[in-house]
Structures are given as C-alpha cells and as structure tokens.
Amino acid sequence: MDAPTTDTKDQAVRKTISSRKYGFTNITGCVALSASIAQRITPLTRAMDNDSSQYFDVAKLFGCGYREWAAVRRELKKALSTVPKPNAIPGAEPVDITPLVQLQVVRTNMLRVALKLVEFYDPEAAAASEKTTRTVRGPVVHDLSEAAYETIRNAEVPEDSSYAQIEPVMVGPLAALVLPAVSPAHLAAALSVLAPVPGKFPAPSRKKNPGFHDPICQSGLAKLLLVGGRVEGKIFDQSGINWVGVIEGGLEGLRGQLVAMLQGVGLGITSTLEGGSRSLWLALEGRKGQLEDETKGDKKDSE
Template sequence: MPPRVPISSFRRQALRCPYELRIARAASTAAAPAVTPAAPIEQMTRSPAPIARTPPTQPPSHRSPEYRRSQLLRQYTSLLRTSPLMVLFQHNNLKSTEWAAIRRELTKALQKVDEKIAAEGRTSPELSPYIKLQTVQTSIFEVAVRIVEYFRPSEDALASGNPPAPSTPDDPALTHDLSRSAHIAVKKMKGKHELAEVLTGPIAILSIPTVSPEHMKAALSILTPKEAGFPAPTRKGNPDYHDPTVQLGLQKLNLLGARVDGKVFDIAETKWVGSIEGGMDGLRSQLVMALQSMGSSVTSTLEGAGKSLYFTMESRRSVLEEEQKGEGEKSESS
C-alpha cells in the first residue's frame, strides 16, 4: 500500500502557485515593455473624415429609408406608376377572416375571366395572379399620389448620366421619391389633386396592371354588385359567395371611384368602364366601326353633292341645247 501524502502539503503548493505566477508575469512585462509607434504628423493635423450615415449604394434621403413609412411611400408610388386601372373602396372594420373570404371569391371570379378569354382564342395574358386587393395607409398614399402627379424632375438631372455621388440630402441632383427635391415639389399641393376628397378614412384599393374592363366588371360584381349595377353570383352557381362571412364583409365595403390612366372617374364613369363589352378589344372594334361609319357618311355626302351638281349641269346643258335648236329653226324659216 503506497504511503499517504498529507493534505497540508497540497494546500501550501496551491497557495504558492498564484504568487509565483504573478511574479513571473511581472518580470516578463518589465523585461519587454510595449512600444506604441507615434501617429504621423499628417494624420494628426488632418481633420477626421465624416462618418458615412448611408452606404455608398444608397443616396441620402430626406425621409429615412429604414422607417416603415418610407418603405410604404416607395411601395405606393410604384403601385401608382405600374397600375393604370385602380378601383377605390372604403372599408369599415373588416375582420381578417372576412378579408380572406372576400379575396378567395375575388380570385375565383377573376380566374373565370381568364379562362373565358383563353376559350375565345384571344392572346391576352392572365391577369388574375397580379390583381391585388389591399388596404393602404391613407395619409401616406395621399403623399404618394402627389409625388406621382406633380413631381417632375428636371431634364438636366435625368440626363446627367453618372454624376458623382451626392453627400447631403439637400443636393438637387437627388430625384428619387424620398429626396428633398420631391418633398419640396409636392409640399404645397396637399389637398389640391382630384383624389383629395376621396382619400379620407380607411381605404382599400383594387389594382389591375392593365386596363381590362372585363376583370373590372368581374371584381365589381363580387365586391359591390349593388352600387356598380352588375349582377352578383347566384346561390346555385356559387354557394360559397353567399357564405355569412363573405356577406358580412361585403356589407362593410363601399365603392368610391376609380383611377384610369391617371384620370379620376366617379361611380357612374366607373360603371361605364366596366360595361364595355369585349374589353379593350371590343372598345377598339367599336372605335373602328365608328370611324368607318363616319368615313362612309362623309363619302356619301360628298358623292351626293357631286351627283346633284352633275344633274344640275346636265339639265342646264339640255335646256341650252333646246334653246339653240329653236333659234336655228327660226333662222332657217326666215
């Protein structure tokens, strides 16, 4: 059996180790003192560079781009520029389940329109995946409308090519939607555009990426059939549309108007756009027929005037010939 080592020896060794380690570290530090090189004179006399508050790929902005309001403003301006047909509704405290049910029925109706267009052999692309019904922040959307309607950057700023990156938000070379130039240009136009009276209270927008009266009619027949004057789906044809959740949600929607190619339409004009048969192709055919009928009427009018002049001259010529014959006979008899 090995001899036992007394515990007191371990305690003494444990107490001696930290003290010896501290002495060794102090000796090594004193033996090799750290030397920090002095900064160059140019660096000491030169003022420090300003701290970049924005990355080099992002221009300075009047509105902070990291805020949600700024992102919504950019989203709304893009929506206004890329959606030539927009229908505006007022909604009153719709629940999430009601919104989901309404969007479901709207998608089904729009898909039927795409299927009908494809069955007729027309080459129009499918629009139902790109038609959106969404709520908007009214105050931010009103600013976006002003920027799209009234902010026109100067031609020099647009044709400048690749100018040096501006360093301050006050630089007039900045022409994006969050710039100081856009803010100043539209600040005095608040409440002066055509949608100012409509953009009050909670607003929902149906955006269509192209002017399609057929899709607009299908959407209005689902969302506001009574106000738009279009028949709603029957209970036999679409029983899901008459679900209580859908009907309760539709009772809280009111049609306000539409924006078509930058022009504001009231409810009556919105009905007229939705009532165009055959969509834009039908409208073009009606225009061609009207121009053809106008041309034929002008041609017939000109031909009638020419014919009447011809008959008048012919009758006059026959009268003159008879008079000449009568004078000749009198001269021969005399």
Template sequence: MVRRLARAARPCLRQLGRKHTTTPRTFWLIAGDQSFSTTSSGHAAAANASVSVAGGAQRPVDYTSPTKPPSARPVETRKSQLIRTYTSLLRTTPLILFFQHSNLTAVEWAAVRRELKKAVAAIPAPSPDAVAEPLDLAPMVQLQVLRTTMLDVALRIVEFYNPDAAEKLASTPRTARGPLVHDLSDAAYNAIRGANTSPNSAYAQIQPLMVGPLAALVLPAISPAHLAAALSVLSPVPGKFPAPTRKKNPGYHDATCQNGLAKLLLVGGRIEGKIFDQAGVNWVGSIEGGMNGLRAQLVGILQGAGLGIATTLEDGSRNLWLALEARRGQLEEVVAK
C-alpha cells in the same frame, strides 16, 4: 473613513477626466485630385461639404451607400417604404379601384378575397392578337389594404413631381453617382410641398376620397371582363353586374363573406391616370367584348366619320355636275328651236 477615500479619489478622477477629454483631431479627406482637412468635431459637417473641381464647379463629397442615397425621410422606416411602394404602384398599374372599409376582421378579408379570386379565375385569358400568348390576369388581381396618409403623399409625388425636370435644376443635390431625384429625396419633398394644386388635376379630384380606411383593387391591365367579374362580387349592380346566385356559388352567400362585403364601399377608381367615379367605373366594366369590343367601336366610329366626309365632298361636285347638265339641256333646246 468615507471622507478620506473621497479626497484621495479626487486626483485620480481629474487625471482620468483629462485622458478622456476629446481633443480636435485633423483628418484629411481626399476626393479625386483635391484634398481638404477637417476636425473630429466637424465630422458631421464634412460629410455634406463640397470640394472644388476643374472649372470652378462644386461637387459634394460622396460618402453614402449606392443602395441608400440621402433622402428627406429616414429610409429605414415603414412609412418611407410604403411611399416607395405606392408610387411604384401608381406608376405601373393602369387600373386601381378604391374602396372604403370599416373594421373587417381577418376572417372576413379572407372570405372576400376567396370569392374575388374565384370570380376572376372564371374569366378566360384574353389574347391581344393571334401571335401573342394569352395572359392570365386572375393571379395578378389583388385586393390590398392601404395606408391613407402614405397614399396621399404618393399621389402628390406622382402628380406634381417630375424627376427629369428636377435633374436639370442647379439646386438639386448631387453625388458622384448623379443627382438625387428619387421619390424620397429633398427634391421630391420640396416639389410636393410647394406644388400648386389645380382643381382640374387628378389629385384634386381624388383627394376628397382619401378619407378613412381604404383598400385598393389592383388590376395589372385594363380588362373590362375581369373588372366586371370583380364588381359582381365587391359592388354588384342589378342588371349590369349581378351577384352570383346561391346555387352557382354558395360560398358568396356565406354569413362571413356577406358581413365583409357589407363593410366595403366603392368610392372611385384611377384608370390610365384618369379619375372615375362609381358610374365611370361601371361604364368601363360594362364595355361589351372588352378591349377588342372597344377597338371595334372605335374603328366603326372612324369609318363612319370618313364615309361622312367623303359623302359631303362628293355632294358638292355632284350638285355642280347636275346643275351644269341641266343648263346644257336648256341651251340645246334653245339652239334646236
């Protein structure tokens, strides 16, 4: 009985298979005043095809969304979004300190961030001049955990990739909305893959620090006062950045906070695109008077240099005048005799 049913089903299955067999279909794609045909089997290739325009130039057919341009990495993944976040952070943040951390619990992170927020909130808001309103940096100071591998890629993009230069290359892919030169594009991928890492580059100096779990202290402006307050909590130095006393801040000496701080190690920083070691970071934090004090020191140095130049120039003419006066006196004596 089963065998008869199988034989009877064979013609039906063959007919059903013929109905669902895919046959090439022709589609007409129109771009401006140009059109060309493609088949359903070549639909994927047609998305990357190019058409001729006036003058013989080649322009790719644009089928992509303006909010999701073609890229070398899948933009939906968390890694791609982290790369975009880190490149934006590196380009817009003038002061970043890097810490190595080791298995901090959520409670320990919360305790460390609490004491950090308390320390920077005690610093008065700096005012660049008498006209501008004071800027409160305390709410913007953040301590965040980083993905080391994604940060390494972002550092290479920021260091070795120039979107303006890539935009002028003929090999850069283009769409109707312009060249594809964003941080996840093929141009950025090829630039960092073939980059020649110079020993003097910022990436070569900081790359040895990109080992193990990392955390970053982010300051939106270079404020030595806020940096000193943060270092007094995260990396205290006796004499320069003393830790808060138990009487003044008992929460800092809590066992949970101390356990978390013991697992943090300052390894370096990136300030205005320059790489500083721990000694350099401590020097920036120890500038007296903050940026205003640093400007006053610079003005004093410039004034001293100008005064020295003026004195040097005056010495030559003064010596010449004295020599001439002495010779004139001698000649007058001779004439008088």
C-alpha cells in the same frame, strides 16, 4: 423557431416604416387604381406582403376579421378566374393579368403621398436640379429621396389636377383594387363581387356560387363601398367606374368603336361631298339637255 405573433410582426413593420419620411402599408379595395400607383407603392410595401399583420390592419380599419377578409378575397379570385384569356396578337405573347390583380388595405395618408408622387414629382427634373443630393452613383431621386419629399411637400395642387379631383374621397379608411393594366373585363368581374349592380354587374347566384352568399363573406362585403377610381390618369366617380366596366370587348372593343365612328364620319363627309357634286352634275346635264331641245326647236322653226 416559433412564428412571431401578429402584434410582434406589426410592431416590427411599424418600426421599419417610422424610420422613413413616409411609408405605406398594403393597398386594398374600394378605390380602383392603375399600375402607376402600385409601382410607386410596391417597394415600400414588401415588408407587409404575405404578412398576417395586414389582416390586423383590416380588422382595425374596417371592422373585418381574418375570416371575412379571406372570404372576400376568395370570391374575388373566383370571379377573376372566369375572365377569358386575351387573344394572342400576331407576333406577341398574350399576357393574362388575372394573377396580378390585387385587393389590399391602404393607409389614406400614404395614398395621398403616392398620388402626389405620380402626378407632381419628375425624377428627371429633380436630377437636373443643383439642390439634389448626389453620390458617386449619381443624383438621389428615387421615391424615398429628399428631393421627392421636398417636391411633394411644397407642391401646389391645381384645382383641375387629378389629385384635386380624387382628394375629396380620400377620407377615413380606404381599400383599393389595383390592376396592372386597364381591363374592363377584369374590372367588371371584380365589381360583380365588390359592388354588384343589377343589370350591369350582377352578383353570382346562390346556385352557381354559394360561397359568395356565405354570411361571413357578406358581412365583409357589407363593410366595403365603391367611391371612385383612377384609370389611365383620369379620375372617375362610381358611375364612371361602372361605365369603364361595361365597355364591350374591353380596350379592343373600345378601339373598334372608335374606328367605326371615324369611318362613319369619313363616309359621311364623302357622301356629303359626292352629293353636292352629283347634284351639280345633274343640274348641268339637265340644263344641257334643255339647251339642246331649244336648239332643235329653233332649227325646226327656221325650216
């Protein structure tokens, strides 16, 4: 049987998605997202995974052709492969997230839904509600349920919420770099390709990686712009994402800096307390010596 054309696949996927209250295409790369968002979207995007229709969407959204998008992903994969594997923690097996980092296309409206689900929808609270639909298997509270739909449709967005902070950048076609765990090393490697910054995330040299400087790859990268990201539930702008990427030693390095800072504070407090007591002791010892000298002087005078 001949493989269906891109248009046929795209129509089939759109027909499947249109039967739901909301649906997703793949996420891709100008916004850095955490795994929690990906976990919400993954069940809704399986129909698009490894599907040539995703390139159709990329071409339509970004003006990128199949060859440009493939070149960008190729160079990203090369950069990520250079990240050293994590050191093994005693009693635990090291996990290399390199194969799990994804660069995909996202529909902006559907990304809004995913972000609202993560922040405002609580399945446990929905399960306890009397209005929630129930079956013999229990309350229906999954992400495609009516309970989830009603919750996010009626959700009031506080001004200080993460969604309110990231909403201004969710305009027009977007792409997302999805990492299953926070890894500054992997983020730095990805930024060196997607959004190079001299001195922080230098682009690969022509001698070391000629493929990066290929006109097709550069044409695709020119259509991508880093606008921000969501890391550990916190929203960062471009400078914030760059800050996360330059953390030395990754999370372990950040923990080391925190421990050193706390130790420094403790030593400072100890030194301050010791300094006061030491000064008091010296003052008392000096006064004691002075009194002893005066006593000896009085005895000599009486003799």
